[in-house]
Amino acid sequence: xxxxxxxxxxxxxxxxxxxxxxxxxxxxxxxxxxxxxxxxxxxxxxxxxxxxxxxxxxxxxxxxxxxxxxxxxxxxxxxxxxxxxxxxxxxxxxxxxxxxxxxxxxxxxxxxxxxxxxxxxxxxxxxxxxxxxxxxxxxxxxxxxxxxxxxxxxxxxxxxxxxxxxxxxxxxxxxxxxxxxxxxxxxxxxxxxxxxxxxxxxxxxxxxxxxxxxxxxxxxxxxxxxxxxxxxxxxxxxxxxxx
Numbered sequence: 001x002x003x004x005x006x007x008x009x010x011x012x013x014x015x016x017x018x019x020x021x022x023x024x025x026x027x028x029x030x031x032x033x034x035x036x037x038x039x040x041x042x043x044x045x046x047x048x049x050x051x052x053x054x055x056x057x058x059x060x061x062x063x064x065x066x067x068x069x070x071x072x073x074x075x076x077x078x079x080x081x082x083x084x085x086x087x088x089x090x091x092x093x094x095x096x097x098x099x100x101x102x103x104x105x106x107x108x109x110x111x112x113x114x115x116x117x118x119x120x121x122x123x124x125x126x127x128x129x130x131x132x133x134x135x136x137x138x139x140x141x142x143x144x145x146x147x148x149x150x151x152x153x154x155x156x157x158x159x160x161x162x163x164x165x166x167x168x169x170x171x172x173x174x175x176x177x178x179x180x181x182x183x184x185x186x187x188x189x190x191x192x193x194x195x196x197x198x199x200x201x202x203x204x205x206x207x208x209x210x211x212x213x214x215x216x217x218x219x220x221x222x223x224x225x226x227x228x229x230x231x232x233x234x235x236x237x238x239x240x241x242x243x
Contacts, residue, residue, distance in 0.1 A: 149174060162194045
């Protein structure tokens with residue numbers, strides 16, 4: 001009997017899936033796979049921590065080092081409080097970009113509290129590996145920055161931006177823009193710029209207002225925070241209005 005050639009199914013053709021023509025399929029995969037996993041694990045909402053990957057926990061006296069342990073403490077307090085809620089599913093789960101520095105600190109704090117936490121990593125030319133404190137079942141790896149940023153913010157009930165560089169600035173300004181333009185329909189989304197001295201030096205929001213680049217109400221889309229306990233109490237009060 002003559003052998004017949006059996007073609008490969010398109011969705012099993014890795015050469016095609018890695019090609020330029022299949023880009024839309026890869027983008028959809030980075031939307032649908034996290035969606036399926038979040039639903040399966042019953043993750044209802046998150047608290048997003050942003051900040052520098054360069055914050056070193058062993059350098060408490062450095063400019064960024066002290067923020068590592070403050071992020072760890074804040075995440076610990078939030079996770080410990082959220083665990084006691086015992087709702088149907090997981091609410092206010094600590095979520096980070098999955099890398100080192102402030103991201104690691106937040107995942108570490110949640111782990112110390114005995115809670116689950118999310119890490120949404122990104123593949124980069126200089127590989128950024130997931131930190132060891134992420135819950136394995138909630139560890140994600142993205143190729144597309146815009147899909148990663150979508151998932152970082154999509155389920156967030158608060159955004160806490162610790163001092164950081166280009167990546168942190170990009171993420172916080174995109175979030176502020178989504179709220180300003182009402183593309184993000186959320187009644188309560190506290191945005192905390194943690195480390196008032198840092199943020200006032202790095203971004204002159206008042207100058208934007210003086211030059212009519214933003215409206216007076218835009219200056220109230222965020223607030224400064226500089227203490228783990230005070231920030232926890234502030235967020236806890238706002239979260240309790242959602243329960």
